[in-house]
Amino acid sequence: MSPPTVVFDGVSKYFRTQKGRRWVLYKASFALRRGQNIGILGQNGAGKSTLLRMICGMEPPSSGEIRRFAPISWPLGLGGSAQGSLTGAENAKFVARIYGAPVEEVVEFVRDFSELGPAIDVPVRTYSAGMRARLTFGMSMALKFRCYLIDELTAVGDQNFRKKCIDTFAERREDSDVIIVSHQPATIRAYAESVIVLNQGEFHFFADIDEGFYYYNQLR
Numbered sequence: 001m002s003p004p005t006v007v008f009d010g011v012s013k014y015f016r017t018q019k020g021r022r023w024v025l026y027k028a029s030f031a032l033r034r035g036q037n038i039g040i041l042g043q044n045g046a047g048k049s050t051l052l053r054m055i056c057g058m059e060p061p062s063s064g065e066i067r068r069f070a071p072i073s074w075p076l077g078l079g080g081s082a083q084g085s086l087t088g089a090e091n092a093k094f095v096a097r098i099y100g101a102p103v104e105e106v107v108e109f110v111r112d113f114s115e116l117g118p119a120i121d122v123p124v125r126t127y128s129a130g131m132r133a134r135l136t137f138g139m140s141m142a143l144k145f146r147c148y149l150i151d152e153l154t155a156v157g158d159q160n161f162r163k164k165c166i167d168t169f170a171e172r173r174e175d176s177d178v179i180i181v182s183h184q185p186a187t188i189r190a191y192a193e194s195v196i197v198l199n200q201g202e203f204h205f206f207a208d209i210d211e212g213f214y215y216y217n218q219l220r
Contacts, residue, residue, distance in 0.1 A: 004034070005068070006032050007030075008025075009064055009065045010027050011028050011064035012025055012062050012064055013059075014026075024046070024050050025061075032055070034070065034147075036177055039188035039195045040181045041196070042197060042199060043220065047198055049151050056073065072146065075151040086123065088114065088119065088127075088135045089121055091135065092106050106143065113142070114137075115134065120135075148178050151181050180192060194208070194212065195213065195216070
């Protein structure tokens with residue numbers, strides 16, 4: 001059995017609503033292991049994006065313990081991955097220091113990869129959605145993660161830039177795993193070989209992706 005990337009031990013997560021607690025997970029214990037590329041399925045509001053944020057440490061559990069044993073990316077696709085008051089270059093420096101990576105190397109990679117030009121040195125709050133996506137994707141590719149988290153993978157930029165993103169991500173995937181949330185079955189099948197289905201606080205893992213899709217489709 002391969003070593004774990006992240007382990008959930010008796011983890012519960014809920015949000016308070018006017019109708020009471022809305023559960024994302026209820027006393028869930030499981031391990032996500034190296035060599036697994038996993039898709040996350042669930043109906044709207046099931047907590048798919050919340051689970052990604054919990055895996056990487058952006059969102060704490062309500063109870064239980066989460067242990068990480070490998071470098072895990074922040075969720076690509078989340079607009080909040082960059083601090084608006086900092087410039088693009090300052091954001092790159094910040095994440096390099098957080099993850100213990102060579103600062104100048106990361107900044108130069110992001111500067112070249114993002115193709116933002118002079119905008120790399122102005123505050124991110126002035127960026128368009130496309131510019132912010134270029135920056136955050138560039139930062140994630142500048143760092144070597146053992147596991148990449150993807151929240152609704154979307155293409156940004158022109159055809160040449162999209163090809164560069166696809167090619168660079170393919171290189172990273174040679175040595176890394178992917179955990180991806182998507183509403184597109186074709187995208188899940190392209191990146192994953194197994195699936196997790198979230199349903200009313202319950203966690204269901206399927207090593208066979210077809211079995212996972214069959215179970216998920218019965219919930220709809």
